Amino acid sequence: MTSSLAQIDLRKLGIENARHLLNRAGFGVPRARVSKLAEMSPEAAVDCFINFEQFADLTEPPNFIGPAVDLEEAMQMKRQINRSDGLAALRDFRQQEREKVENLKSWWFNLMRTTNYPLREKMVLFWSGHFATSAEKVQLGYFNYHINQVFRDYGMGEFGKLVSEVGRSPAMLRYLDNVQNVKGHPNENWARELMELFTLGIGHYTERDIKEAARAFTGWGVQRAGFFFDRSRHDTGDKLFLGRRGEYSGDDIIEIIMTQRRVCEFIGRKLWEYFVYENPSTELVERIAQEFRIHKHNIRHILRTIFLSKEFYSDRAKSGLVKSPVQLLVKIFDDLQIQLNRTRGERLINGALRAMGQDLFYPPNVKGWEGNRAWINTNTLLFRYNITAFLVNGALPAHQAPMRLDAVQPASTPQAANAPFDVRAFFKREVTSADPDPLIKICTSLVGSEPTSEQLKILRRTVPNGIHSAGEDELRSVVHLVLSMAEYQLC
Amino acid sequence: MLTRRRFIKSAALLSACSYLPAFLEDALAAQDEAGPGRILVVLQLGGGNDGLNTVIPYREDQYFKLRPKLAQRDQSPLLLSHDLALHRSLRSFKELYDQGKIAVINGVGYPNPDRSHFRSMEIWQTASDSNVFQREGWIGKYFDNCCSGRAAPYSGVNIGAELEQVFNGASGVGVAFQNPGSFGWREGHGADNLPNFAALNEFQRTSSNLDFLRHVTADILASSEEIERASRYSRRQADYPAGKLGRDLRIIADMIAGGLQTRIYYLSHTGFDTHANQLNQHDRLLKELADGIKAFVSDLDQISRAKEVAILCFSEFGRRAEENASGGTDHGTAGPMFLIGDKVKPGIASEYPSLKRLQDGDLIHTVDFRSVYAEVLRNWLNSDPEKVLGHNFPALSLFA
Numbered sequence: 001m002t003s004s005l006a007q008i009d010l011r012k013l014g015i016e017n018a019r020h021l022l023n024r025a026g027f028g029v030p031r032a033r034v035s036k037l038a039e040m041s042p043e044a045a046v047d048c049f050i051n052f053e054q055f056a057d058l059t060e061p062p063n064f065i066g067p068a069v070d071l072e073e074a075m076q077m078k079r080q081i082n083r084s085d086g087l088a089a090l091r092d093f094r095q096q097e098r099e100k101v102e103n104l105k106s107w108w109f110n111l112m113r114t115t116n117y118p119l120r121e122k123m124v125l126f127w128s129g130h131f132a133t134s135a136e137k138v139q140l141g142y143f144n145y146h147i148n149q150v151f152r153d154y155g156m157g158e159f160g161k162l163v164s165e166v167g168r169s170p171a172m173l174r175y176l177d178n179v180q181n182v183k184g185h186p187n188e189n190w191a192r193e194l195m196e197l198f199t200l201g202i203g204h205y206t207e208r209d210i211k212e213a214a215r216a217f218t219g220w221g222v223q224r225a226g227f228f229f230d231r232s233r234h235d236t237g238d239k240l241f242l243g244r245r246g247e248y249s250g251d252d253i254i255e256i257i258m259t260q261r262r263v264c265e266f267i268g269r270k271l272w273e274y275f276v277y278e279n280p281s282t283e284l285v286e287r288i289a290q291e292f293r294i295h296k297h298n299i300r301h302i303l304r305t306i307f308l309s310k311e312f313y314s315d316r317a318k319s320g321l322v323k324s325p326v327q328l329l330v331k332i333f334d335d336l337q338i339q340l341n342r343t344r345g346e347r348l349i350n351g352a353l354r355a356m357g358q359d360l361f362y363p364p365n366v367k368g369w370e371g372n373r374a375w376i377n378t379n380t381l382l383f384r385y386n387i388t389a390f391l392v393n394g395a396l397p398a399h400q401a402p403m404r405l406d407a408v409q410p411a412s413t414p415q416a417a418n419a420p421f422d423v424r425a426f427f428k429r430e431v432t433s434a435d436p437d438p439l440i441k442i443c444t445s446l447v448g449s450e451p452t453s454e455q456l457k458i459l460r461r462t463v464p465n466g467i468h469s470a471g472e473d474e475l476r477s478v479v480h481l482v483l484s485m486a487e488y489q490l491c
Numbered sequence: 492m493l494t495r496r497r498f499i500k501s502a503a504l505l506s507a508c509s510y511l512p513a514f515l516e517d518a519l520a521a522q523d524e525a526g527p528g529r530i531l532v533v534l535q536l537g538g539g540n541d542g543l544n545t546v547i548p549y550r551e552d553q554y555f556k557l558r559p560k561l562a563q564r565d566q567s568p569l570l571l572s573h574d575l576a577l578h579r580s581l582r583s584f585k586e587l588y589d590q591g592k593i594a595v596i597n598g599v600g601y602p603n604p605d606r607s608h609f610r611s612m613e614i615w616q617t618a619s620d621s622n623v624f625q626r627e628g629w630i631g632k633y634f635d636n637c638c639s640g641r642a643a644p645y646s647g648v649n650i651g652a653e654l655e656q657v658f659n660g661a662s663g664v665g666v667a668f669q670n671p672g673s674f675g676w677r678e679g680h681g682a683d684n685l686p687n688f689a690a691l692n693e694f695q696r697t698s699s700n701l702d703f704l705r706h707v708t709a710d711i712l713a714s715s716e717e718i719e720r721a722s723r724y725s726r727r728q729a730d731y732p733a734g735k736l737g738r739d740l741r742i743i744a745d746m747i748a749g750g751l752q753t754r755i756y757y758l759s760h761t762g763f764d765t766h767a768n769q770l771n772q773h774d775r776l777l778k779e780l781a782d783g784i785k786a787f788v789s790d791l792d793q794i795s796r797a798k799e800v801a802i803l804c805f806s807e808f809g810r811r812a813e814e815n816a817s818g819g820t821d822h823g824t825a826g827p828m829f830l831i832g833d834k835v836k837p838g839i840a841s842e843y844p845s846l847k848r849l850q851d852g853d854l855i856h857t858v859d860f861r862s863v864y865a866e867v868l869r870n871w872l873n874s875d876p877e878k879v880l881g882h883n884f885p886a887l888s889l890f891a
Binding site (some may be wrong): 087134136137319320321322354355364365366367370372373374376377378379380381382385386389390392393394455458459461462473476477480481484485486487489490 | 607609610613624626644652653654656658663665666667674675676677678679680681682684687688690691692699700701703704705707708710711714766767817
């Protein structure tokens with residue numbers, strides 16, 4: 001067990017470390033980037049992720065959503081509610097907003113897949129689980145986009161600032177009911193989760209602290225499409241919070257929380273478990289916390305320290321975290337250069353992420369997504385294998401098609417014509433005449449490590465006459481089998 | 492499809508040592524406390540079933556006052572007791588009730604009720620207090636605590652595309668499928684890689700993520716094979732009503748007949764969120780429910796397995812006492828549960844909530860749903876409810 005964050009000492013990162021860095025600080029894509037990172041020093045390589053602004057921002061905001069559009073429709077809806085057809089209009093409105101969220105899911109997934117800022121997007125995903133809100137309850141599409149953008153704009157900066165922006169976002173104000181938290185009728189939901197789930201963890205505050213904090217946040221609400229502080233509903237009285245006394249406002253509460261040493265351990269540990277490995281030693285967490293404190297809760301700084309540490313490149317760290325459903329799909333798309341018809345493809349991806357347990361904008365509850373092994377049960381793992389089969393093979397024989405995928409590809413279509421995966425192009429790209437054993441080559445490229453002799457023996461059974469004389473079905477078969485190795489589920 | 496024999500054979504041929512994959516050993520060894528002949532079917536009515544119109548206090552003036560449009564009048568053929576009657580669409584339930592096969596549990600809910608579908612269903616599935624968030628489901632915890640040895644993953648079966656949260660637990664029990672044939676590894680045209688896939692996923696018993704993944708894969712393969720084997724058992728087809736519920740119940744009966752060693756089945760019947768124009772919709776749903784259950788019980792009788800099965804039916808909340816302005820009802824609180832089976836103690840098991848003492852227009856529960864779970868855990872599944880639910884709940888007697 002180590003307790004050190006000492007920096008790794010290497011002249012060049014090397015292929016294995018570069019792949020590991022790309023898998024963790026990013027989504028493991030594009031694979032071609034590994035060799036370039038391998039040639040850099042650790043500082044230079046990590047710098048690419050940390051100081052991402054040096055690269056062009058390819059992010060396009062979604063054009064189907066925005067405060068003006070959504071707000072107008074929401075206002076219209078409210079006016080109609082009391083009329084006799086109010087219920088039908090409400091249903092239509094809800095349906096429309098649900099569709100916006102479906103489109104937002106696709107927008108976000110494509111962003112993660114193609115971004116020039118992988119670490120920023122990896123952090124957006126992290127924060128969206130940490131500061132969980134759900135479109136199940138927050139039905140307005142725009143509010144879901146807004147908080148997603150808050151994670152993008154503030155997620156790599158100072159933690160206290162992020163908390164303050166999240167606390168002001170309409171999605172959070174609605175989700176944790178702070179819109180109902182008013183003078184004389186406090187609602188403690190936000191105050192409680194702010195401390196229990198977002199900053200301190202159970203045992204580091206009292207029920208009284210929650211009550212007092214709730215009073216301080218009274219008046220924080222939503223008006224038009226944004227944050228609005230209603231002074232008339234704010235409890236201006238004296239509050240006693242974490243041992244301090246004053247006429248605190250919500251911002252004061254956040255500031256006082258940020259002075260607690262505990263915040264650094266709490267967030268530090270979560271970051272380590274997300275990026276490196278589970279159950280770090282207490283001593284290591286203390287070191288991380290120390291760094292976080294020294295750098296005044298700056299996320300960018302602590303991430304840099306983590307990615308440059310020797311421990312990040314240890315065997316334990318490299319032994320693999322289970323890929324999130326998003327990362328698995330992003331990786332398959334990149335590895336196989338998948339081409340999907342746009343609309344059907346988006347529905348397929350949204351459905352697949354949901355079936356694998358990561359329904360974007362719909363975390364299972366306020367605790368977000370647990371991750372790692374929690375992604376895996378017989379059903380979600382089977383779905384991972386079967387979605388892979390679908391992407392590799394295109395349409396599957398009708399009786400075999402998994403339920404959700406039937407709608408995307410008509411089962412009677414000949415495979416090759418509509419296959420999202422061009423297997424011959426794949427082999428042309430991946431295998432050159434310089435490769436003594438094409439099977440070892442593609443296995444290593446896709447999985448990240450050479451197959452054992454046992455694994456190789458099994459894989460060879462799919463192409464008994466070798467890869468060069470294999471037919472298309474056999475080639476798909478071998479790729480499918482390689483991607484069905486448990487190793488491919490890890491990153 | 493890969494047979495167990497073929498699977499073991501290929502595994503043995505390909506591995507250096509020829510041991511039985513661990514999961515098979517565990518599954519063969521696992522003895523759970525329930526013993527043979529105790530199957531639980533949990534039927535979830537999704538959307539919030541209007542309990543007041545399901546089990547009806549037909550003598551109460553308040554009932555008619557609160558529901559001028561929706562009140563069910565003329566219940567005489569479906570009387571359960573002096574004061575209560577069943578909705579007229581539940582004729583099949585009345586028959587089962589008269590045969591002594593139904594326990595009606597009135598007023599089931601929990602303190603500080605939540606009226607969000609999502610949250611309330613989560614509370615019912617995790618058996619948590621309403622202000623506590625838990626990831627594990629009560630059935631997941633049952634499997635974690637009930638067995639000496641590791642239960643086979645298909646010990647819990649969810650008819651549906653996704654595994655419900657109710658199965659979340661450490662031991663990974665629970666498989667979900669909409670059709671028995673759909674739970675399996677897919678491959679492309681002409682491929683025959685199942686043995687190779689199985690061989691690649693041989694695992695050692697380390698605690699690494701790699702072995703964990705391979706172990707779950709082995710669970711998938713074993714479950715897939717067992718489910719397929721059970722579905723191939725041919726038998727005389729019983730009559731079920733048209734619709735999804737009938738189909739799902741038939742699948743469960745097929746699995747039982749086919750010998751799938753499943754302890755708990757879970758399925759859903761949805762559409763109960765009747766905010767507007769409730770009458771026809773609710774009529775239809777209740778009829779489907781009762782007719783489906785009756786067909787299921789009858790089917791089980793035919794294969795002489797009826798004594799082994801208990802069916803527990805619930806909804807995430809009832810609906811408000813007063814009807815709304817759209818011919819429907821809004822989210823409420825307490826509602827009835829039904830426990831159906833040869834071994835249940837028939838009759839009315841608990842007090843109907845008072846219509847005169849409402850809380851903010853909602854019924855006050857007379858039974859905590861955890862008491863019902865506890866009774867089922869203790870007296871049907873022979874397990875310790877406190878281990879599963881965390882603490883004790885007031886006792887309720889539901890089995891003869």
